Amino acid sequence: MILRYAAVNDIDDIIKIETSAFIREIQEDKNVFEERIKIFPGGFIIFETESPHAAAGYFSSERWKFVPENDEDFKIGHSIRKKHDPYGGVLYITSFALFPQFRGRGMGPSVFTASLDFIIKNEAASGRPLKTLLLMVNEEWEKAVNIYINCGFKTVRKISGVFPHSDGLIMKKDIL
Template identity: 45%
Template structure:
């Protein structure tokens, strides 16, 4: 497994991951991914299975996961900046000090194989290394995603606040979003 920068020709593979990993009500649109790639290509990374077996079976490497992010000027004091499918063009500030990681997913076939932690850590290390002004990392996680929340806590993220009924849910009318924050360095 290797981490690579995403390219525009990767969008169909990214959409396959998005559709396999998330319920329809929260799936990001193709235009959202295209904008994120255009606005902050350094913050859009892929996990690729380029093992000889995979290449032989598929005729090419397999995109196993993706990570998208943008840089914000500061930790937001209000919750109105957090929106599904928000415009990275309107929020990204290449001189900012906060990395917002907006989406992260693995294909179901690669989940539960201890790939999420090294992939996520590799992405964060790469971006923070390239942008040394980044002092904090922020994310928003669905309260129902216990595995993801556990991973973020393991990596040092702490709960900052809760956004009531942020995410559509299959289990109830809506689920809360948990804003998590981690200092860099």
Template identity: 35%
Template sequence: MEKIFIRNATIKDIEQIMEIEHESFCETVHEDRSVFRDRISTFPDGFLVLEVDESVCGYISSEIWNYSEEIREDRFDLNHSISTVHSTTGSELYISSIGILKKHRRKGYGKLLFLELSRRITEKYNISSMILIVSVQWTAAKKIYENNGFKEASRIHRFFDDGTHSDAIVMRKYL
């Protein structure tokens, strides 16, 4: 039986996080090491890793934004600096990235990370909504979000530089 543990990420986890990032996303979509280091140091509460048998096999990162009804596409730019948008007094949780190693997919670990992050952040911060983006091609991820009450709020056309320039679906959930 696998031993599963979720904890806050530390800078020491960066190699495993980058391995997951590179395995989860194509080269033109994965984010830089410096971005992940910045996320961990700026908002450690919002960056979790999932360990299976004491080995990091998944992560989820987030930011807290000031809520705006207007959805500004530039806020979702890949490799943006968390320090330009993050505010612990904000009321909207932005799920910036989630990844699971391929050999651990389809076991519910993504959902587990997502639910644990949501629980921890909403217990500690005054969050009234959550927002994220997902590629139109990532059907499994989209299904997790829909099953957790997220609805499509808008689309960003040709957002992902993934060979097909797929659209990003902006999904939002009010709490």
């Protein structure tokens, strides 16, 4: 798998991945993804197959100053403009998805870890090291939760009703 920064011209592939990975009620809109790419291009990764180069998945994130206490800050579809700080020490992973044909083959953990390593290394090289990794996941998505646990994330709180018929887990990993 090849990892590279996403560009706005990748938006059609990103939307296809999004609609294949998530139910309509939690899919993010095209403008949300475009805004994330424009505001924090260093935090939006596309995974491509090697030959031919075809999109397989994506990883998007934003930088925050601190871990928020307000559950509203984790709302799906929120604007990156509200919380993003290019020097913030917290990397909030907003979304991670693969096309269905790439799931269940051990690729999820490897591209998730590679994305984190890629962003952490490049942000540190730019003089903006990260201290904490943060994400929200549906408590019912056992495979995803296990990927995050195996990467060293721990559940720090639960947000009620953020997903249809289930709660969201806020998971955190300190790296500095």
